[in-house]
Amino acid sequence: xxxxxxxxxxxxxxxxxxxxxxxxxxxxxxxxxxxxxxxxxxxxxxxxxxxxxxxxxxxxxxxxxxxxxxxxxxxxxxxxxxxxxxxxxxxxxxxxxxxxxxxxxxxxxxxxxxxxxxxxxxxxxxxxxxxxxxxxxxxxxxxxxxxxxxxxxxxxxxxxxxxxxxxxxxxxxxxxxxxxxxxxxxxxxxxxxxxxxxxxxxxxxx
Amino acid sequence: xxxxxxxxxxxxxxxxxxxxxxxxxxxxxxxxxxxxxxxxxxxxxxxxxxxxxxxxxxxxxxxxxxxxxxxxxxxxxxxxxxxxxxxxxxxxxxxxxxxxxxxxxxxxxxxxxxxxxxxxxxxxxxxxxxxxxxxxxxxxxxxxxxxxxxxxxxxxxxxxxxxxxxxxxxxxxxxxxxxxxxxxxxxxxxxxxxxxxxxxxxxxxx
Numbered sequence: 001x002x003x004x005x006x007x008x009x010x011x012x013x014x015x016x017x018x019x020x021x022x023x024x025x026x027x028x029x030x031x032x033x034x035x036x037x038x039x040x041x042x043x044x045x046x047x048x049x050x051x052x053x054x055x056x057x058x059x060x061x062x063x064x065x066x067x068x069x070x071x072x073x074x075x076x077x078x079x080x081x082x083x084x085x086x087x088x089x090x091x092x093x094x095x096x097x098x099x100x101x102x103x104x105x106x107x108x109x110x111x112x113x114x115x116x117x118x119x120x121x122x123x124x125x126x127x128x129x130x131x132x133x134x135x136x137x138x139x140x141x142x143x144x145x146x147x148x149x150x151x152x153x154x155x156x157x158x159x160x161x162x163x164x165x166x167x168x169x170x171x172x173x174x175x176x177x178x179x180x181x182x183x184x185x186x187x188x189x190x191x192x193x194x195x196x197x198x199x200x201x202x203x204x205x206x
Numbered sequence: 207x208x209x210x211x212x213x214x215x216x217x218x219x220x221x222x223x224x225x226x227x228x229x230x231x232x233x234x235x236x237x238x239x240x241x242x243x244x245x246x247x248x249x250x251x252x253x254x255x256x257x258x259x260x261x262x263x264x265x266x267x268x269x270x271x272x273x274x275x276x277x278x279x280x281x282x283x284x285x286x287x288x289x290x291x292x293x294x295x296x297x298x299x300x301x302x303x304x305x306x307x308x309x310x311x312x313x314x315x316x317x318x319x320x321x322x323x324x325x326x327x328x329x330x331x332x333x334x335x336x337x338x339x340x341x342x343x344x345x346x347x348x349x350x351x352x353x354x355x356x357x358x359x360x361x362x363x364x365x366x367x368x369x370x371x372x373x374x375x376x377x378x379x380x381x382x383x384x385x386x387x388x389x390x391x392x393x394x395x396x397x398x399x400x401x402x403x404x405x406x407x408x409x410x411x412x
Contacts, residue, residue: 029235031289038289042248051365051390082392083237083244084290144409159257181405184257185398186288192391192398199387203350203409 010151011198012059012127013047013191015040016120018160020064024095031088035065036159041087042188043156046195048074049082055195061127062091066119068101070094077112121169127153133175135162136190140177143197148178154194156187216357217404218265218333219253219397221246222326224366226270230301237294241271242365247293248394249362252401254280255288261401267333268297272325274307276300283318327375333359339381341368342396346383349403354384356404362393 019035026034031041040062047060060072070091072080080087094109101107104122106114118126124133132152155170162170180193197203225241232240237247246268253266266278276297278286286293300315307313310328312320324332330339338358361376368376386399403409 029291031291032287038291042288046395049392051392053390055389081238082248085235085237085244142406144406181402183261183405184259185402186255186257189252189398192395193402196387196391196399196402199389200348200350 010057011194012061012131012151012153013043013194014061014063014120014123014127014153014155015043015187015191016063016155016157016162016166018065018158018163020062020158021091021095022064022067023098024092026088026092028085028088028092031084034088037088037091038084039158039187041084041091042186043158043191044072044087045080045082045084046188046191048072048077048080054080058195059127061123063120063123067117068095068098069116069118069120069123071106071114071116073112073114075112079110080112120166124153124155124169124173128173133170133173134194135170135175135177136180136187136194137177138179138184140179143178143180143193144203146176146178147202148176148197150198152198154191156190158187216263217400218267218337218357218359219249219400220267220269220326220329220333220359220361221249221393221397222269222361222363222368222372224271224364224369226268226364227297227301228270228273229304230298232294232298234291234294234298237290240294243294243297244290245364245393247290247297248392249364249397250278250293251286251288251290252394252397254278254283254286260286264401267329269326269329273323274301274304275322275324275326275329277312277320277322279318279320281318285316286318326372330359330361330375330379334379339376339379340400341376341381341383342386342393342400343383344385344390346385349384349386349399350409352382352384353408354382354403358404360397360400362396364393 031038056074058074062070094115106116237244262280264280268276300321307321312322
């Protein structure tokens with residue numbers, strides 16, 4: 001994913017989809033049954049969409065079963081709409097081109113959407129690159145008591161907890177554990193809260 | 207909607223769906239084309255769902271073209287899942303029973319879901335009832351600088367602005383204008399931010 005290194009965006013969100021599809025043969029009529037693609041699509045739109053516009057400075061990285069990573073770049077993204085189904089169709093379009101994603105070279109499968117054959121470790125290596133890595137986690141420091149740079153890399157898991165291997169990857173990169181509140185939120189809701197924290201300068205003012 | 211008055215819940219969210227369907231003959235495969243039902247369904251789940259549980263103290267009121275109101279009560283709700291399509295199916299099930307919603311008497315169309323033939327004015331009369339009414343609005347006081355009781359009634363519009371008639375209804379009830387941030391969010395994202403404000407005691411601590 002050389003692109004991420006050449007043109008760093010801020011902030012970045014990495015979402016780990018443990019059961020996410022890696023082939024395009026899933027049903028758009030049953031996104032929960034497609035490895036909770038409903039949740040993963042909401043994560044993508046939570047990272048990138050405002051009302052009537054796109055967050056051009058944000059990037060979403062969706063790790064699909066540690067086999068592929070789909071990168072959605074706000075700066076060049078087109079055709080992303082707010083509903084789950086049309087977002088899932090973008091994922092399907094990307095996976096229809098999976099044979100072209102060879103090694104770590106990303107393929108642009110639709111404008112602003114890049115597919116590469118990389119798992120979480122490589123994605124973190126490419127994206128973190130000197131930035132603060134933040135693990136959104138129930139047991140972390142409250143967001144309001146944290147000081148996080150806008151360039152942070154937020155890493156979230158889907159409906160499953162991080163595996164011990166994934167936790168080890170995060171610890172190796174000295175990820176800060178930050179909590180978005182006392183109640184356990186869905187990953188897409190946590191992304192919205194993290195964006196709001198950055199948008200308001202840590203709730204200070206705007 | 208006597209139920210809302212007899213057993214007040216906290217907090218309450220009223221979402222105005224200007225183009226929302228009022229009959230069950232919409233396509234589950236095209237929720238954006240069904241009056242942006244995708245957005246309205248995400249609003250319902252944002253009000254009521256946590257990761258792996260329901261916010262039993264929250265209630266969502268979805269006003270459908272000022273003709274019907276659908277109430278989702280966290281305390282008794284069942285079968286609400288996080289994806290848009292299954293939530294839209296609950297809306298369709300409710301509208302299939304629209305003939306039974308006579309006058310202002312609500313019909314329980316599935317566990318915890320109530321349909322009544324009431325528009326925004328009556329819904330606000332029933333729900334507000336001495337509570338603080340909050341209009342989430344880009345030009346309002348920043349949330350972090352506001353002091354809002356948990357029992358507040360948050361009122362939001364869909365992808366359209368409030369009409370002048372709706373604004374007049376809100377002004378009549380002395381609604382506070384509160385902004386969730388400097389960037390315009392989707393209604394469902396604004397609900398998530400408002401919940402987070404309440405969850406964390408106004409970002410103070412938890």
